[in-house]
Amino acid sequence: xxxxxxxxxxxAGGPPRRLQAPGRRYGExxxxxxxxxxxxxxxxxxxxxxxxLIGPTIGFFEVVPVGDFLFGTEWTPQFEPPSFGVLGIxxxxxxxxxxxxxxxxxxxxxxxxxxxxxxxxxxxKTIKPVLEILAGIPTVAIGFFAASFIxxxxxxxxxxxxFLGGAVGKPFMALAGGLGIGLMIVPIxxxxxxxxxxxxxxxxxxGAYAMxxxxxxxxxxxxxxxxxxxxxxxxVLATSRAVGETMIVLLAAGSTPNFTLNPVEAVQxxxxxxxxxxTGDIGTGTLDYKSVFAVGTxxxxxxxxxxxxxxxxxxxxxxxxx
Amino acid sequence: MTQDESRTGTGREAREAAAERAxxxxxPDEFHHSEAGSGAREKVFELKGIDVRYSGVAAVKGISMDxxxxxxxxxxxxxxxxxxxxxxxxxxxxDLIPNAEVQGELLYHGEDLYGPTVDPVQVRKxxxxxxxxxxxxxxxxxxxxxxxxxxxxxxxxxDATVEHALRGAxxxxxxxxxxxxxxxxxxxGQQQRLCIARCIAVEPDVILMDEPCSALDPISxxxxxxxxxxxxxxFSIVIVTHNxxxxxxxxxxxxxxxxxxxxxxxxxxxxxxxxxxxEKIFTNPADQRTEDYVxxxxx
Numbered sequence: 001x002x003x004x005x006x007x008x009x010x011x012a013g014g015p016p017r018r019l020q021a022p023g024r025r026y027g028e029x030x031x032x033x034x035x036x037x038x039x040x041x042x043x044x045x046x047x048x049x050x051x052x053l054i055g056p057t058i059g060f061f062e063v064v065p066v067g068d069f070l071f072g073t074e075w076t077p078q079f080e081p082p083s084f085g086v087l088g089i090x091x092x093x094x095x096x097x098x099x100x101x102x103x104x105x106x107x108x109x110x111x112x113x114x115x116x117x118x119x120x121x122x123x124x125k126t127i128k129p130v131l132e133i134l135a136g137i138p139t140v141a142i143g144f145f146a147a148s149f150i151x152x153x154x155x156x157x158x159x160x161x162x163f164l165g166g167a168v169g170k171p172f173m174a175l176a177g178g179l180g181i182g183l184m185i186v187p188i189x190x191x192x193x194x195x196x197x198x199x200x201x202x203x204x205x206x207g208a209y210a211m212x213x214x215x216x217x218x219x220x221x222x223x224x225x226x227x228x229x230x231x232x233x234x235x236v237l238a239t240s241r242a243v244g245e246t247m248i249v250l251l252a253a254g255s256t257p258n259f260t261l262n263p264v265e266a267v268q269x270x271x272x273x274x275x276x277x278x279t280g281d282i283g284t285g286t287l288d289y290k291s292v293f294a295v296g297t298x299x300x301x302x303x304x305x306x307x308x309x310x311x312x313x314x315x316x317x318x319x320x321x322x
Numbered sequence: 323m324t325q326d327e328s329r330t331g332t333g334r335e336a337r338e339a340a341a342e343r344a345x346x347x348x349x350p351d352e353f354h355h356s357e358a359g360s361g362a363r364e365k366v367f368e369l370k371g372i373d374v375r376y377s378g379v380a381a382v383k384g385i386s387m388d389x390x391x392x393x394x395x396x397x398x399x400x401x402x403x404x405x406x407x408x409x410x411x412x413x414x415x416x417d418l419i420p421n422a423e424v425q426g427e428l429l430y431h432g433e434d435l436y437g438p439t440v441d442p443v444q445v446r447k448x449x450x451x452x453x454x455x456x457x458x459x460x461x462x463x464x465x466x467x468x469x470x471x472x473x474x475x476x477x478x479x480x481d482a483t484v485e486h487a488l489r490g491a492x493x494x495x496x497x498x499x500x501x502x503x504x505x506x507x508x509x510x511g512q513q514q515r516l517c518i519a520r521c522i523a524v525e526p527d528v529i530l531m532d533e534p535c536s537a538l539d540p541i542s543x544x545x546x547x548x549x550x551x552x553x554x555x556x557f558s559i560v561i562v563t564h565n566x567x568x569x570x571x572x573x574x575x576x577x578x579x580x581x582x583x584x585x586x587x588x589x590x591x592x593x594x595x596x597x598x599x600x601e602k603i604f605t606n607p608a609d610q611r612t613e614d615y616v617x618x619x620x621x
Contacts, residue, residue, distance in 0.1 A: 120420060203457035207517065209418060211470040211524045212447030221473060226460055 053300060056293035063287055069294065075257035075268070077277075077288055084291060086298060088257040092174070092267035096249050097242040099178025099263055100185060105235060107182075108189025112231075115190070116197035117219040128194070135187035143251030146180030147172070151252060155179075159264065167264045172254030175263035180248040185238040192237065196230025197223050229313045236310040240303045246271035270299050364391040365431075366528055366558045367412060372426035374407050374416065381407045382592040385426070387577055394550055394559045396573035396600065398566060399615070403579040404592025405562040409530050412560060413449035414442040447474065450526035454533040456513035458505035458520075463488075463497050466505045466516055470524035483523055490556075491519035492549050511542025518549065522557075529553065531561040535568065547572050566616055569600065576603040578612045 061069070064084045072085020111131070115124050155175055159167035167173065200223050208218045224231070246269075254266030255276050268276075274292050282288045367389040374381045382404035389395050389412075397405040407416070414435065416422040428435045435445060458466050467484045471477065484501070488494040493515040497508070505516055514534060521529055531550070535543040550559055550572045563569050569576050577597040583590050596603065596612045607613045614620045 201457070203453060203455055204459055206415065206418070206451075206453060207457040207459065207520070208469070208473075210413065210415065210446055210451035210453075210530075211473070211521065212443050212445075213470075213473050214443050217473045221469070222459060 050300070053293050053297050056290045057297045059285075060287070060290035060294040063290075064294075073259040075259075075273070077291055082287070084294075085259075086270075086295065088259045089268050089270045089273050089295065090298070091259045091261065092249075092253070092257065092272070093243055093269040095174040095261045095263070095265075095267050096177045096181060096253050096269055097239060098261065099175050100181035100242045101235070101239060103179055103182030104185045104189055104238060108186045108234070108238070109193055109231065111186070111190040112193035112197060113219050113224070115194045117215060117223060128191070131187045131190050134183070135191070137184075139184060139245060139247040140251070142180050142184055143177075143248035146176045146183075146248060146252035150179050151176035155264075164262050164264055170264060170266065172252065172256070172266035173264045174253050174261075174267045177249040177251075177253030177267075177269075178263065180252050181242045181245050184245065184248065185241055188238045188241060189234045192234035193227070193231045196227035196234070199230070200226045233310050233313040236306050236313065240306040240310070243306070244271060244299065244303055246275045250275050270295050274299075365389065365429075366391050367435075367560075368427075368429040368432075370427040370429075372408070372411060372424065372428055374404070374411060375423050375425070376419065377421040379589065380591040382579070383582070385579075385592075385594045387594060387597045389558070389560060390575065391558050392554055392556075393574040394554050394561060394572050396569035396576045397560065397562045397579060398564075398569045398576060399579035399592065399595075400581060400620075401564075402590065402592075403581045405579055406532050407592065408579070409451075409532055409560060409562050412528070412530055413451055414445050415451060417442050447524060448526055449528040449530060450521035450524055451530040451532065452514070452517050452521055452534045455537050456510055456517055458508070458513050458516050460504065460506060462502045463505050463508070463516060464501040467519050467523050470520060474524065487519040487523035488516075490522045490553070491515045492545065492552070493519055509542070511538050511545060514538060514542070514546060515549065518546070518553075522553075526557065528558045528560065531559065533562050533564060536564060543568070566604075566618075570604050573600045576600040578603060578607075578609075578615060580611060580615070 069084050069086050071087065072083060073087045073091070074083040074085040075088030076083045111127070115127060119127065151171075151173065155173065156167045156170075167175075204222050204226060205218050208222045213221070249267075249269045250272045253269065253272070255268045255272055256266040257268045257273070258265050260267070274295055277288060277292050282292075365388045367387075369385050369387050369389075372385040373383050385408060397408060399405055410416045411424050411428060412430075412435075416424060424436060430445075430449070434440065459469060461469070464484055467487050468480050471480060471483050476483070485494060485498075488497060493512060496512060497503075497516075500507075505513065508516060514537075518529075518534075535546050538546065547568060550561065553559060554574075561569075561573065575597065576599075578595045579592045580595045581590050582593040596607055596609045598608070602608075603612060604616050607616065611620075
């Protein structure tokens with residue numbers, strides 16, 4: 001060993017003093033490349049989906065005028081001549097989403113406020129995982145539950161007589177699909193909103209308590225407004241999940257295009273149309289085939305817009321306490 | 323302002339009267355509504371053998387002391403001696419911590435603060451608190467100060483209440499032209515004075531301050547200290563501080579707490595060592611441990 005300067009005081013046989021790396025560290029580079037590939041994959045997928053949508057959609061609009069498609073309310077692709085007014089199935093999506101959100105928002109926010117502000121730690125530790133299990137239930141199971149239990153055992157017995165046409169004898173209805181979707185998104189709203197409320201610094205709560213605020217005032221006047229953008233983000237995310245949901249609406253809301261917001265009518269949503277049509281025997285390149293892509297584009301643009309709103313809200317939320 | 327407020331004989335006379343009993347830290351005599359300056363001074367708090375436990379583990383033990391009306395009372399001592407814990411007993415903030423329990427007798431104007439019919443929310447309307455880290459709400463300056471009156475349903479003449487509170491906290495001149503701006507745009511010292519204004523706006527009887535200057539620069543600290551001295555004309559103030567000079571500058575009475583260990587040094591808790599007039603604590607303390615602490619030999 002080199003016996004100069006401080007090195008001389010080192011114990012004999014100590015590690016050699018070297019500034020160069022012992023090798024090229026290929027492992028490190030390989031892992032870096034692998035991780036980068038994982039990150040890029042989602043970008044590639046999104047781009048590929050957009051590209052695959054564009055071709056057939058353009059082909060579709062060569063046959064059907066854009067104005068007829070976007071503003072028509074009759075969705076009857078099987079009729080002769082067919083009518084492709086997308087509002088007929090956009091209305092189905094809105095119908096189902098509306099009831100789902102009306103059901104899920106108060107329950108989701110209520111559980112979030114309860115978990116964040118009222119529940120003792122032990123209760124929170126029990127309920128939150130259960131909520132997350134609910135989020136993990138396959139949507140086909142929720143759809144079947146909605147069609148075979150919620151519709152006949154809850155909606156039909158409780159529906160007030162002939163109101164809006166009456167609920168008895170209907171095998172499918174928008175409300176059943178909406179409630180099924182509501183069950184699916186309650187955990188999304190509850191979990192994200194609870195995170196947003198828990199992230200509100202405890203100092204704010206203490207400040208309010210120290211002025212003689214009750215728990216309710218602290219929750220509604222301090223925590224809720226402070227967490228508002230996170231809460232809104234959870235609702236937007238839940239809405240875009242509701243809009244995109246297929247299986248629940250297919251099983252519980254039916255496949256009848258219907259330009260209505262009446263909750264006891266059977267409706268067809270955009271996703272249900274795509275699901276039904278794409279699983280049937282349609283020939284590649286036919287108008288029906290292309291219409292699936294056109295509807296897919298509408299759905300993509302709608303959910304993309306909502307996700308962008310959601311992301312920007314989450315960003316805004318992050319800035320509040322920085 | 324409470325109705326039993328006396329308008330005579332505060333200040334110097336009262337301090338002299340208090341000085342006569344200076345050596346006695348704990349007075350076991352009964353509470354009575356005495357006029358300040360006419361002998362015994364009016365007590366805001368009487369602590370008799372207060373123990374506080376978190377999940378069964380003691381944080382402070384056997385604290386007995388009287389806190390007088392319109393005094394600034396300082397709690398000093400090394401870290402972990404339970405100063406903040408003790409302060410938080412006084413407005414039942416400890417209730418918010420699960421598994422915290424307070425034993426012993428704590429009288430507020432003669433009434434048991436932990437009595438079965440006492441509502442902690444009512445307690446905190448009368449006994450406000452300012453925290454270590456300024457904690458304004460992410461709302462406008464105006465809405466911060468108006469928060470308390472609004473939630474308590476005192477909405478008459480809110481503008482006047484807000485102005486009065488901001489003037490009281492010596493902040494009005496600095497913010498009167500930007501009341502609608504977000505409170506987070508204020509400096510740390512201004513934020514802390516805003517929190518004091520927010521507290522004053524509820525018109526409490528007592529203000530508790532938990533190391534209110536520890537996050538502030540010396541100039542802001544000086545302003546808040548001046549403010550405390552001005553505020554004691556109207557409020558009784560109890561302040562926890564790490565800063566002995568601060569206690570010496572602003573307080574009338576000082577309590578020195580210390581950490582006590584059990585025989586095998588497994589458990590530690592706070593114990594009141596000495597409680598006396600501030601001047602005596604800092605110039606001629608009765609207990610050697612107080613002397614060592616205030617002279618900087620330990621802690």
